[in-house]
Amino acid sequence: MGENKNDIIINIEHLSKSFGDNQVLKDISLYIRKGEFVTLLGPSGCGKTTLLRMIAGFLQPDEGRIMMEWGDRGGKVEFRDVAGIPPHQRPLNTVFQRYALFPHLDVYDNIAFGLKLKGVPKDEIDTRVRKVLKLVSMSDYEDRDVDSLSGGQQQRVAIARAIVNKPKVLLLDEPLAALDLKMRQDMQIELKEMHQKLGITFIYVTHDQGEALTLSDTIAVMNEGKIQQIGTPTDIYNEPVNSFVADFIGESNILNGTMIRDREVSFIGHDFPCVDEGFGENVPVDVVIRPEDVVIGTAIDGAQFTGKVKSCAFKGVHYEMYVDTDSGNELQIQDYDAYEPGTMVEMKINPDDIQVMKKERTENVLDCEIIDETHIEMLGEEFECSTIPAGADGPAKAHIQFSKVDLWDHVDDGVTSGEVWFILYKGDHYHLTVKTESGEYLYVDTDDIWDKGDLAGISIQPGDIIVEAGNGQEK
Amino acid sequence: MGKRSNWALPYFIFLVLFVALPLLLIVLYALRDGSGGFTLSNITRFFSDGDALNTFAVSIEVAIENTLICLLLGYPAAYILANKDLNKSAVTAILFILPMWVNALMRTLATAELFNVFGFTLGKGTLIFGMVYDYLPFMIYPIYNVLLKMDKSYGEAAADLGATPSEVFRKITLPLSKPGIFSGILMVFMPTVSTFAISEFLTNNKIKLFGTIIQENINSSMWNYGAALSFIMLVIIGLTTILLGGEDREVEGGTL
Numbered sequence: 001m002g003e004n005k006n007d008i009i010i011n012i013e014h015l016s017k018s019f020g021d022n023q024v025l026k027d028i029s030l031y032i033r034k035g036e037f038v039t040l041l042g043p044s045g046c047g048k049t050t051l052l053r054m055i056a057g058f059l060q061p062d063e064g065r066i067m068m069e070w071g072d073r074g075g076k077v078e079f080r081d082v083a084g085i086p087p088h089q090r091p092l093n094t095v096f097q098r099y100a101l102f103p104h105l106d107v108y109d110n111i112a113f114g115l116k117l118k119g120v121p122k123d124e125i126d127t128r129v130r131k132v133l134k135l136v137s138m139s140d141y142e143d144r145d146v147d148s149l150s151g152g153q154q155q156r157v158a159i160a161r162a163i164v165n166k167p168k169v170l171l172l173d174e175p176l177a178a179l180d181l182k183m184r185q186d187m188q189i190e191l192k193e194m195h196q197k198l199g200i201t202f203i204y205v206t207h208d209q210g211e212a213l214t215l216s217d218t219i220a221v222m223n224e225g226k227i228q229q230i231g232t233p234t235d236i237y238n239e240p241v242n243s244f245v246a247d248f249i250g251e252s253n254i255l256n257g258t259m260i261r262d263r264e265v266s267f268i269g270h271d272f273p274c275v276d277e278g279f280g281e282n283v284p285v286d287v288v289i290r291p292e293d294v295v296i297g298t299a300i301d302g303a304q305f306t307g308k309v310k311s312c313a314f315k316g317v318h319y320e321m322y323v324d325t326d327s328g329n330e331l332q333i334q335d336y337d338a339y340e341p342g343t344m345v346e347m348k349i350n351p352d353d354i355q356v357m358k359k360e361r362t363e364n365v366l367d368c369e370i371i372d373e374t375h376i377e378m379l380g381e382e383f384e385c386s387t388i389p390a391g392a393d394g395p396a397k398a399h400i401q402f403s404k405v406d407l408w409d410h411v412d413d414g415v416t417s418g419e420v421w422f423i424l425y426k427g428d429h430y431h432l433t434v435k436t437e438s439g440e441y442l443y444v445d446t447d448d449i450w451d452k453g454d455l456a457g458i459s460i461q462p463g464d465i466i467v468e469a470g471n472g473q474e475k
Numbered sequence: 476m477g478k479r480s481n482w483a484l485p486y487f488i489f490l491v492l493f494v495a496l497p498l499l500l501i502v503l504y505a506l507r508d509g510s511g512g513f514t515l516s517n518i519t520r521f522f523s524d525g526d527a528l529n530t531f532a533v534s535i536e537v538a539i540e541n542t543l544i545c546l547l548l549g550y551p552a553a554y555i556l557a558n559k560d561l562n563k564s565a566v567t568a569i570l571f572i573l574p575m576w577v578n579a580l581m582r583t584l585a586t587a588e589l590f591n592v593f594g595f596t597l598g599k600g601t602l603i604f605g606m607v608y609d610y611l612p613f614m615i616y617p618i619y620n621v622l623l624k625m626d627k628s629y630g631e632a633a634a635d636l637g638a639t640p641s642e643v644f645r646k647i648t649l650p651l652s653k654p655g656i657f658s659g660i661l662m663v664f665m666p667t668v669s670t671f672a673i674s675e676f677l678t679n680n681k682i683k684l685f686g687t688i689i690q691e692n693i694n695s696s697m698w699n700y701g702a703a704l705s706f707i708m709l710v711i712i713g714l715t716t717i718l719l720g721g722e723d724r725e726v727e728g729g730t731l
Contacts, residue, residue, distance in 0.1 A: 058631055087634040094635045100628035104650045113646075114636035165636065 007033040008069070009168060009201055010055065011079070015064035017050055021439065024050050026225040028064070032169075037195050037202045039212040042222035043248070043422075048205045049097075051222075052171055055203065056094050057087035069168065092169040093162035097177060099154045101146040107133075107157050108142040114165040132164040135194065152183045159194070169201045176211065188214050209249045213237065221245050223422075224441075242357055243431075246288040247424055253294075253331050255427045257287040257356070265356055268427060269327030270305050272349060276356040286357045291320070291334040293353035296345050303346035307331070309339045323347070329427035364400040364443055368467065376467060379458075380438035381416040386462040392469035402431065402445035404464035407456040414457025418442060420450045434458065501709070504702030517703035527688055527704070534685035537599075538667040541606040542614075545663045546656065548607065549614030553655070554648075556615070557622035568619060575612045580672055582609060587676045597678050605677040606667055613666075614659040621655030622648070657719045665712050 010032040017025040024047045032038050040048040053059045055066060060083060068090070070080040082090060093114070101110050108129055115125045133139050136156035146154060155175060162170055175191075176184045192215055195202050206212055212219050213233040221228045221236060221244075229241045240246035243254045257267030259279040265272055267287045279285060307325040319338040323331050323345060331347075339345055368378040370392050376385045378398055385398075411417040421441070422433035432444045434456065442458065450456065508514045521527050555561045556568045574582065586605050587597070595601055629651065633643045671686035680687065685708060692701035 056635060058634075086640075087631070088637045088639055092635075094632070096628050096632055098626075098628065100626065100632035102629060102632070102647060102651075104653075113633070113638075117637045117642060161632075161636070 009034045010069070010203075011067040012051075012055075013064050013067065015051070015054065015061050015066065017047075017054065017059065017062050024225050025054075025061075028225075028227055030220055030227060030230065032201060032203060034069075035199050035201055037192075037204065037215055037217045039204045039206060039216040039219045040222055041206060041209060041212040041219050041248075043207055046222040047225040048207075048222050049173060052094075052173055052203065052205045055169075056092065056171055057082065057085060057090050060084070091167060092171055093165050093167040094171040094173065095155075095158050095162050095175045097173045097175070099158040101154055101157055101161070103147055105146070106142070107138065107144050107146060107149070110146060110157055111142075111161045111164050113161065118165075128164055129160075132160045135163075135197075136160045136190075151179055152187065155179065155187065159191075163194070163198060163200065167200060169203060172202060172204045174206055175204075176208075177206075184211070191215060213249070221248060223248070239355060240288060240357065242360055243286045243288070243424055244422070246286075246355070246357070251291050251332060251334075253289040253291065253427060254424055255287045255289070255329065257285050259283045259285045259356060263351075265354060268305065268325050268329040268331070272304060272354055273351045274354040274356060275351050276354075279356065279358065284359050284362055286359055288355040288357065289331070289349060289353065291332040292318070293349060294331060294333045294335075295348045295350070296321070296323070296333050296335050296339065297337075297347075298339070298343065298345060300346050300348060302348055304348040306344060306346050309341050309343045309345055311341055312338055314338070330425075331427065361443065363402065364398075364405070366398045366400070366440065366442075368396055368398040370394060370396055370467065370469070374462070376465070378465075379416050379436045379440055379442070383415055383460060383465060384462040385465045385467055387465060388467045389469045392467070397468045399466040399468060400442075400460055400464060402443050404460060405434075405442060405444040406459045406461070407432075407434070407444060407446060407448070407450070408459065409456070411455055411457045414459045416458050418456055418458055420452055420454040420456060423450065423452055498709075501702045501705050504699050505706040507699055509699065517699050518707070520700065521704060521707060530683050530688050531685050533682065534668050537602065537606070537682075537684060538664050540603060541610060541667045542660055542664045544603065544607050545611050545614040546659065549611055549659060550618055550652075550656070552611075553615045553618035553622055556619050557625075571615055571619075572612050574608075579609055583673050583676045590677070597681065599678070599682060601677045602674055602682055605673045606670070609673060610663040610667060613662040617658035617662065618652060618655035621652045621658075625651055661716060661719055664715065668712065669708055 008031045012028055012030045012032075015025055015028040016023065024045075028047075028051060030038075040051060042048045050059060054061055065081045065083055067079045068082045070078050070091075102113065105113065111129045111132060112125050115128060120128070129142070130139070133142060136159055138153065138156050138160065141149070141153065141157075146157060149157065155178075158175070172191075176187050179187060188211060191202075195215075204212075204215060213236075216233055218230065219233055219236050220230045223244050229236055229245045231239075236245060236249055240249060240252075246252045246254055255267045257265050259265050259276070259282070260271060261281050262277040262279075263274060265274045265276070265285065265287060305325055305327070307323040310322045310324050310330070312319055312321045315334070318334045318336055321333045321335065321339060323333055325331060325347075333347070366378055368376045368383075370376050370388055371382065373388055373390075374384060374386065376383055376388065376396070376398065406414075408414050416437055418434040418436040420432055421435040424431040424433075426445075429445050429447050430450065432446060432450060434442045434444055436442055436458065505517050506513055506515065508516065552571065556571060562568070583605055586608060587601075590597060590601050625648070629647050630643050633647045634640070638646060668684075669686040669689075671684055671690045674680065674682050674684045674687055685704070689701050689704045689708070692698075692704065
């Protein structure tokens with residue numbers, strides 16, 4: 001990104017926040033430039049709304065600080081740590097998720113609310129309210145009761161109420177979430193136009209990746225309280241840094257692979273030339289292939305692998321097909337031509353279209369406590385374990401391979417239990433993130449189909465827990 | 476007519492027997508003289524009866540004072556109870572409502588006894604105290620309900636638009652809690668106008684309220700005049716309800 005530090009209007013430094021035992025934000029750092037359209041994107045519970053509420057001043061950070069541009073002094077921009085400054089003194093306005101229009105005031109008085117508080121003269125309020133009503137195409141509605149408006153109209157009033165105050169920064173908390181699809185698409189275009197016209201900095205929170213890609217100058221993808229990736233929509237779509245981002249943004253095939261050497265990667269049982277370097281030799285990696293990047297045909301030049309079409313559905317512009325490859329993996333493929341189920345097809349992938357990512361982890365590593373020669377305490381429960389080194393004692397690390405964790409339909413069948421938190425399909429198996437009762441995350445490879453939010457019993461064979469004794473030398 | 480409408484029949488009979496019929500009897504008695512002839516004299520008598528008019532004025536005054544004190548004490552109480560930062564347990568709210576589970580007559584008798592023990596002179600002060608004590612929960616509860624259900628984002632939106640905490644209260648919280656306030660006023664004002672037990676026990680009948688003279692008339696078998704007074708009170712209660720009632724429709728769960 002072309003950085004120009006003078007452009008920065010908000011600088012978020014090492015922000016952390018917990019509610020009780022639940023840490024919702026972990027060391028967030030992010031800067032926002034003047035006039036930028038920044039989107040905080042992530043699934044529910046990722047901390048994006050908490051971050052927005054902290055910027056607005058409704059929540060105070062536990063650690064870290066938010067620096068905000070606080071006016072010019074003799075040409076020199078002054079920044080201030082806004083900790084402790086209440087919302088009503090901050091130079092920003094918010095469009096709330098469910099609009100929060102005041103039900104006892106009509107459209108005009110809702111919009112004039114902020115201006116009246118500031119003591120703006122009556123005729124100026126009048127001109128400004130009318131101007132902003134025109135901007136959101138609601139000119140004839142000023143006397144209407146807000147309850148009599150449709151969702152889309154309430155949305156417009158909520159935006160008008162915020163921008164009439166000419167804030168430096170406009171915060172938008174999932175503003176389109178309550179609208180239907182068509183309305184949402186129309187409002188997206190209007191929001192984008194409004195942003196360009198007003199020149200105000202927009203900080204936008206959403207879980208809708210399509211919305212984020214359409215609207216933003218910069219996207220910050222968040223998950224589990226951390227920023228996973230910051231970049232332009234194109235960067236994030238084409239170069240996701242990890243499997244979470246790849247899966248969350250757009251459709252993708254995420255596959256286990258091995259980096260054989262620079263510019264050569266092996267996955268789905270074949271070796272492919274690619275453009276990535278510097279991973280080392282024979283290193284396990286995640287490989288992301290966008291469905292539209294697989295070249296498919298009944299006979300193509302330079303085919304790299306073959307397969308059989310399993311299903312084919314028309315999606316308006318393209319066809320979406322699932323193909324079983326010769327090595328038994330399933331690939332999602334989009335193409336303008338349809339291939340009937342059962343057709344044998346040839347495929348290839350251009351080196352540019354193979355996105356190789358370092359694996360975030362290759363096995364589970366958990367803190368544990370050795371109880372006796374055959375038992376350890378882990379995930380808040382007692383597990384039987386047959387790999388404890390003789391004489392080992394006290395705290396240790398337990399290594400468990402993803403495929404060695406057993407999940408059970410019945411919670412009681414496991415030693416402990418957990419909730420399926422996140423699911424990644426890897427072409428021939430699922431990679432699950434399971435949040436255990438103790439609040440820790442366990443990563444599981446399985447062939448079984450689970451749904452997000454399912455409760456599962458968890459157990460591990462005594463021989464599959466590899467205990468590495470030591471006094472936490474890893475830390 | 477579907478069969479389901481038959482289910483309403485018992486209630487209809489109940490309404491006729493215990494609501495419509497008594498009301499009709501009040502009107503009939505109010506419009507007849509001792510020998511059974513039609514007359515308006517019972518009604519006109521009230522407007523020339525200095526004592527009765529006086530008592531009526533006192534009743535309204537006491538009711539207004541009681542309502543105001545209940546509102547001034549009850550609103551902050553309801554506000555604190557409904558605020559999750561200030562009150563973390565629902566039990567506290569129940570404790571405030573708890574006195575309503577005890578019979579009002581018993582509470583009043585007990586209060587009178589306490590005043591005797593501590594040697595307070597019974598009079599207007601003790602009357603107002605007893606009334607506030609009796610009716611405060613009826614003010615707190617509807618306001619508490621409205622505040623509890625109020626979307627917190629309204630206050631946040633106002634703060635976001637530049638309102639200080641006191642402006643948020645004056646411009647958002649207070650106007651939005653109006654249905655609760657009206658409901659509370661109705662539930663306190665109406666019964667205070669017609670009560671007689673509290674004044675009997677807490678002032679030894681030194682202060683007579685409108686309810687007291689109705690009761691006295693009925694007790695001394697002056698059915699027609701008593702009925703006329705009841706009728707006048709009904710009309711006044713009805714008018715007040717209509718005046719305040721328009722707003723009251725929005726209250727959810729405002730009653731007990």
